[in-house]
Each structure stands twice: as C-alpha cells, then as structure tokens.
Amino acid sequence: MSELSTKTALVTGASSGIGLAISEALLKQQCRVIGLARDFTKVTLGNPLFEANTQDLSDLQGTSDWIKKRCKNTPIDFFIHSAGSGLFGSIEQFSVTQIDQYLKANLSSALVLAHHIVPGMRRHKAGRIIFIGSESALTAGKKGALYSSAKFGLRGLALALREDCSKDGISVSLINPGMVKTPFFDEQSFRPGQDPSNYIQAEDIADCVINILHSSTNIVFDEINLSPRNKSIDFS
Ligand SMILES: NC(=O)c1ccc[n+]([C@@H]2O[C@H](COP(=O)([O-])OP(=O)(O)OC[C@H]3O[C@@H](n4cnc5c(N)ncnc54)[C@H](OP(=O)(O)O)[C@@H]3O)[C@@H](O)[C@H]2O)c1
Numbered sequence: 001m002s003e004l005s006t007k008t009a010l011v012t013g014a015s016s017g018i019g020l021a022i023s024e025a026l027l028k029q030q031c032r033v034i035g036l037a038r039d040f041t042k043v044t045l046g047n048p049l050f051e052a053n054t055q056d057l058s059d060l061q062g063t064s065d066w067i068k069k070r071c072k073n074t075p076i077d078f079f080i081h082s083a084g085s086g087l088f089g090s091i092e093q094f095s096v097t098q099i100d101q102y103l104k105a106n107l108s109s110a111l112v113l114a115h116h117i118v119p120g121m122r123r124h125k126a127g128r129i130i131f132i133g134s135e136s137a138l139t140a141g142k143k144g145a146l147y148s149s150a151k152f153g154l155r156g157l158a159l160a161l162r163e164d165c166s167k168d169g170i171s172v173s174l175i176n177p178g179m180v181k182t183p184f185f186d187e188q189s190f191r192p193g194q195d196p197s198n199y200i201q202a203e204d205i206a207d208c209v210i211n212i213l214h215s216s217t218n219i220v221f222d223e224i225n226l227s228p229r230n231k232s233i234d235f236s
Helices: 017-028 060-073 096-124 145-168 183-187 202-214
Strands: 008-012 032-037 050-054 078-081 127-132 170-177 190-192 223-226 233-235
Touching (some): 008 096, 017 032, 096 127, 096 145, 183 190, 202 223
Parallel strands (some): 008 078, 032 050
Antiparallel strands (some): 190 233
C-alpha cells in the first residue's frame, strides 16, 4: 500500500489539465482528494476517494469561508494549487474589473487558501504545499503583464512560505512548467507546436508532484523548472 494512502490532498484546478492529472495520480496512490474548481461537469473521476467542490476562486470571501470550514472538519496533509487561467494582451486592453478579478483568482486566492491551511499543518508539524507556477514566473514577455504579475507573485508567496514554514515540518515547492498540452490553450490565440517535443504532458507534472510527495521530509524541492525539449509555438 502507498504511503500516501492515509493522506488527504486539496487540489485546486482539479477539473482539467494539470490539476486533473495530479488528482488522478493521487487517487492511484489511494490518497483522498478534495478537488476544487468551478465546473466538474466536464470530468467523471468516479472514485469514492474524490470529492468535487465547486468554488470560484475569484470570490475571495466565498473561498475563505469554504476553506475555513474544510480545515475545521478535515486536516489537509497536501495542498496542491494548480488552478489558474491565462489572460494575455496589452495592459490597456483590460478593464479595471478584469484586472481585479484576474488577480483575485490567480494570485490572491492562493494567499487566502494558505492563510487557512498553514495553521493546521503547523499544529501537526507536517505538510506539503506545491504551487504550479510557470516559466512566466521567471521571465516576462510581450502581452504577459497580467499572467506574469500573477505568476511572479505566486513565486514570491512560494519562496516566502518555504522559509516561514520549514521549522514546523512543512515543505513548500514550486513547479514552473513551460508549455503543457492542456485545455489552457482552448481560449488562446497560441498553443504549443504539434510535435510532442514542443510540449509537456499534464501527466509529467503529476509525476513530478508524486515524486515530491514520496521524497524524504528532510529535503525540499524548492523550485523545479520543466520545459519541453523544443519550443515551437503555433499561432492562429
Ligand atoms: N498549460 C500550460 O502550458 C501551463 C504552463 C505553465 C503553467 N501553467 C499553469 O498550470 C495551471 C493549470 O493550468 P492547466 O494547463 O491545467 O489549464 P486548464 O486545463 O485550463 O485548467 C485550469 C484549472 O483551473 C481551474 N480554474 C480556473 N479559474 C478558476 C477559478 N476562478 N476558480 C476556480 N478554479 C479555476 C479550472 O477549473 P474550472 O474552469 O472548472 O473552474 C481548471 O480546473 C495554471 O495555474 C496555469 O497557469 C500551465
């Protein structure tokens, strides 16, 4: 039996792409998964260890109320934050409301979730937190003002928490993928080139997460940067 089988993971973005692949990998290890997303109608995980929770992360008060209640009822061993979306363009293209909603969903919600989850982990002197960042957390490019603002911020949160929490037995890791072939690109005017050397599979990121969770609690994978071997982008 897997050492993860007695554990409970909160996985955000569990309805699609990377978060879905991570949930499936955890379920294979008999880990209990509390999934969070806005819409689970597009997936059927059909596993009694999976629990779907519908929550919009741009609603910070709703997210705070929900996670506060969850932490009271269920200790969370692993917090894996994958939820996120892409919004690319010049800064003047976005309304103030769009900017506000985007940063709430893609950055502030991570702080709110951590605010409620970390105290329980500190009490238990154990816990693993993994953020899915991006290569856009390391360098910024054209039309990336919103996306990189959120991802640089998330990276700052991950690095600060890593320092704040290690004395209490909590390890914090950040995975920065390059292009991953997921529905993320359905709404975009670009996507990875068709040759498999141009993209990472969501399952590759899930493998990385499982390896982190199986590693010694005395070491921390601070930051992992993962890129496809080649970088060819298709534009439409
Ligand atoms: N794909 C890539 O090339 C790539 C590269 C680097 C980093 N990333 C990052 O990886 C993460 C996962 O992306 P993905 O590729 O797996 O994309 P995806 O397939 O579109 O999945 C995104 C997930 O986030 C959830 N989500 C988005 N907005 C939300 C909100 N406001 N409230 C709650 N849940 C929300 C979505 O669920 P609902 O729509 O059901 O709410 C979905 O489950 C993101 O943070 C993304 O920035 C992706």
